[in-house]
Amino acid sequence: MSPDYPVILHHFPQSPFSEKIRLILALKNVTWTSVLISRIMPRPDLMPLTGGYRRTPVLQIGADIYCDTQCIVRELERRYPQPTLFPSGYYGLAAATAMWTDRPFFQNTVNLIFGSVADNVPQEFIDDREKLRGAKFDVAAMREAIPQMRDQFRAHLQWIEAQLRNGHSWMCGDRASLCDVNAYMNIWYVRTNLPDLDKMLFEFPATRSWEARIRAMEHKPCKEISPASALEIAANAAPRTTVLADPYDPNHRKPGDQVEVMPDDYGKIKVSGEIVSLSSQHIAIRRHDPRAGEVVVHFPRAGFLVFDQSRQAEGVA
Known part of the structure; x- marks a missing residue:
């Protein structure tokens, strides 16, 4: 399955987590586009896409933004199932x-x-x-x-x-x-x-x-674009995330709920938005930015915290 939008990796060369994704793109023979970001803040053209999430790398496909390597790995495997990252199961x-x-x-x-x-x-x-x-x-x-x-x-x-x-x-x-x-x-x-x-x-x-x-595996992008160009791609695109409910969500969250998501270890910056899709392994939230337009930002569940904004207003965690 090939997306209409390019697979864009926001990364910097020294990042070990970025190397993980660069290697996976090579193993899957995926044609990808590189956006080099600063090793340190500020990253003025990336923050409108992520809503403030600042860990590296970030994967962008149109107006869908994937944060954390767990989430990126899962999406790449879904879009490009062969060759699989799970050849022996497990x-x-x-x-x-x-x-x-x-x-x-x-x-x-x-x-x-x-x-x-x-x-x-x-x-x-x-x-x-x-x-x-x-x-x-x-x-x-x-x-x-x-x-x-x-x-x-x-x-x-x-x-x-x-x-x-x-x-x-x-x-x-x-x-x-x-x-x-x-x-x-x-x-x-x-x-x-x-x-x-x-x-x-x-x-x-x-x-x-x-x-x-x-x-020895070679993994090079097909081309490089600027952070501003990647932001423009998102602004001119529309998210393609399908609305998906999770009937077993232990906290009864559902699409349409307003939440905040952040890592539980470091980089604890809350990203706010409306749930579009969720499961035991992911949560995707819609947000609007003056420069990026409407984007859907995807996070994993393991290692991340989700706060219900309406419950917070009522004083409930």
């Missing part, structure tokens, strides 16, 4: 690996990298990440914790090695899957920032070979 387990790779494994990797390069981290980057996190981005503490971070990173590598033993080329069978993409992200992040990854991988021969195979 749909639930493969998706759930993101709760490992994107949270404890990623935090371990961040501490290891920024602790190692602490003296070279620009102050403007530190200031930006403190605003994003809502907490101190303490590179000095990260530097002190490097021995512990190396221990933890080695433990994560051992889990990957255990899955690749006995001649397995990929983590869940004989073809690359979402499990591989998720696990690779943090190794890629270390590879691109620290010189000693090969030493860390020395005791893990299967992981070394696996990492080299993935690294």
